[in-house]
Amino acid sequence: QKEVEQDPGPLSVPEGAIVSLNCTYSNSAFQYFMWYRQYSRKGPELLMYTYSSGNKEDGRFTAQVDKSSKYISLFIRDSQPSDSATYLCAMRGTGGSNYKLTFGKGTLLTVNP
Amino acid sequence: GAGVSQSPRYKVAKRGQDVALRCDPISGHVSLFWYQQALGQGPEFLTYFQNEAQLDKSGLPSDRFFAERPEGSVSTLKIQRTQQEDSAVYLCASSLGRSNEQFFGPGTRLTVL
Numbered sequence: 001q002k003e004v005e006q007d008p009g010p011l012s013v014p015e016g017a018i019v020s021l022n023c024t025y026s027n028s029a030f031q032y033f034m035w036y037r038q039y040s041r042k043g044p045e046l047l048m049y050t051y052s053s054g055n056k057e058d059g060r061f062t063a064q065v066d067k068s069s070k071y072i073s074l075f076i077r078d079s080q081p082s083d084s085a086t087y088l089c090a091m092r093g094t095g096g097s098n099y100k101l102t103f104g105k106g107t108l109l110t111v112n113p
Numbered sequence: 114g115a116g117v118s119q120s121p122r123y124k125v126a127k128r129g130q131d132v133a134l135r136c137d138p139i140s141g142h143v144s145l146f147w148y149q150q151a152l153g154q155g156p157e158f159l160t161y162f163q164n165e166a167q168l169d170k171s172g173l174p175s176d177r178f179f180a181e182r183p184e185g186s187v188s189t190l191k192i193q194r195t196q197q198e199d200s201a202v203y204l205c206a207s208s209l210g211r212s213n214e215q216f217f218g219p220g221t222r223l224t225v226l
Contacts, residue, residue: 043117043217045217088156099146103155106153
């Protein structure tokens with residue numbers, strides 16, 4: 001079993017829909033949780049960054065972390081065709097290996113106009 | 114430059130050939146990382162440099178993989194005697210420090226025939 005599990009989709013929604021993306025993890029040492037967006041033939045770019053449990057909102061994006069359930073989510077409101085991309089969750093711990101990101105497989109999202 | 118650059122963007126190699134992949138990090142970024150992203154998977158950590166020192170090479174799949182950053186700036190990932198299973202996108206990322214945000218390059222897509 002991988003340390004980070006993410007449903008690869010694909011997920012197809014109409015423009016304006018609310019999108020929910022999720023990851024589960026098994027390593028309780030993870031303290032920092034990130035969502036990256038990766039367009040085709042591009043490198044990942046950081047969308048959201050959360051420390052420990054709680055919610056964080058940035059425009060149309062909301063990240064949630066529930067450490068007790070080892071479950072993280074990304075919500076996209078009023079989705080746009082430009083949101084079509086692969087969304088990767090990533091996490092890291094603290095201490096000696098705090099630089100090492102562990103990624104999920106990524107979920108391919110298509111927003112249809 | 115404005116971001117992390119990688120060259121070549123695409124590389125086709127015959128099985129058994131040696132390849133060298135280059136990464137130019139963001140100027141002033143002390144930390145540099147290499148990741149391997151297989152088709153349909155998330156990036157997986159290969160190795161980490163702080164300046165010219167390679168502090169972690171635990172993710173390198175075999176001794177055919179070698180990375181260097183001799184002057185603490187540009188880095189090269191070398192793969193000797195390439196195998197078909199080496200086919201993947203190789204991503205380079207850099208950051209100000211080991212636990213700061215990692216900025217990714219566009220990747221080099223390696224195909225081994």
